[in-house]
Amino acid sequence: MNSIRLLNALISIFYFVLLVSAFAFCAYFLYISFSEGGVGLMIDKAKGDVMVSAPNLSDKMGIKDYGYLLLMFLEIVFFIKAIYHLRKATLKMIRNEMFNLTVSSNLKMAGISMIIYMLNKMLCELYKDVIYLGHFSVGFDFSGFDSSIFILILGLFFILFSNVIKNGISLKNENELTI
Amino acid sequence: MGISINLDSLLMLRNMKSKELADRIGITTANLSILKTGKAKAIRFSTLEAICKVLDCQPGDILEYVDDPNP
Numbered sequence: 001m002n003s004i005r006l007l008n009a010l011i012s013i014f015y016f017v018l019l020v021s022a023f024a025f026c027a028y029f030l031y032i033s034f035s036e037g038g039v040g041l042m043i044d045k046a047k048g049d050v051m052v053s054a055p056n057l058s059d060k061m062g063i064k065d066y067g068y069l070l071l072m073f074l075e076i077v078f079f080i081k082a083i084y085h086l087r088k089a090t091l092k093m094i095r096n097e098m099f100n101l102t103v104s105s106n107l108k109m110a111g112i113s114m115i116i117y118m119l120n121k122m123l124c125e126l127y128k129d130v131i132y133l134g135h136f137s138v139g140f141d142f143s144g145f146d147s148s149i150f151i152l153i154l155g156l157f158f159i160l161f162s163n164v165i166k167n168g169i170s171l172k173n174e175n176e177l178t179i
Numbered sequence: 180m181g182i183s184i185n186l187d188s189l190l191m192l193r194n195m196k197s198k199e200l201a202d203r204i205g206i207t208t209a210n211l212s213i214l215k216t217g218k219a220k221a222i223r224f225s226t227l228e229a230i231c232k233v234l235d236c237q238p239g240d241i242l243e244y245v246d247d248p249n250p
Contacts, residue, residue: 177220179210 008090015083022076028052041065043132050128064131071124078120082113086158099172104165111158118151181247186215189234189241204229 029052032039040061042053050068089106097103129135190200201211206226213219214226227238234241 174220177213177218179206179214179219179222179226 004090004093008087008094011083011087011090015080015087018080018083022080025076039069041068041132045133050132068124068127068131071120071127075117075120075124078113078117082110082117082155085110085113099165099168101166101169104162104169107158107162107165111155111160111162114151114155114158118148118155121151122148181244182217183243183245184215184217184219185241185243186211186230189236193234195234200230200233203233 029039032052038061040053042051043049044051052069052072085106089103089110092098092100092103092106126136186200190197197211197215198208201208204211204226214222222242227241230236230241231238
């Protein structure tokens, strides 16, 4: 049980840090929008980076730029959603309710959100490469623990684990109805 | 379900109450009710043995296979 408490504590800290970062990003976005009269994107071709900035540092925002901002926004939303569902599942586990449909559905949602996040991240990278950096590349990032392949594996694992819990629920019910 | 439980008729024949049977075989009345209404998924040999001993019957007197057209 202590490991579940520790896991929940770590996920909760991560979740709230993520929320604060997301709010900070939104606040920065709104600040630039109101103080500078709009937002812009700063393209660093040498580093291969595209960053949100004040409009005077970049070209005028077009539909393609808003498309990129939307993809970035969705990336943040799906990552936070995945961590939110993980946190909810571990909260239920702490209350000794491991074999529960809420745990199963939350783990499944966490897995699906992670996969969507990963696909969105790949799409975002592809969009950036094609639209801003002028080259085409599709591939998995194998560089570390935040690599897209690792997040895909984690997402699939959570979906599989949710099915294991679902099977556990039916076995538990069967056991309880054995007189 | 294809298996039906004939506990009610046996209890009536033995003039015994459900609570008495539950007490004598060592299960709760709630579990006996689950068994009687056919909601149970399985029955342990030990429970079946206890019921047979108390009601002085054979397992076949308690359990009956009924052909279910919609399983």
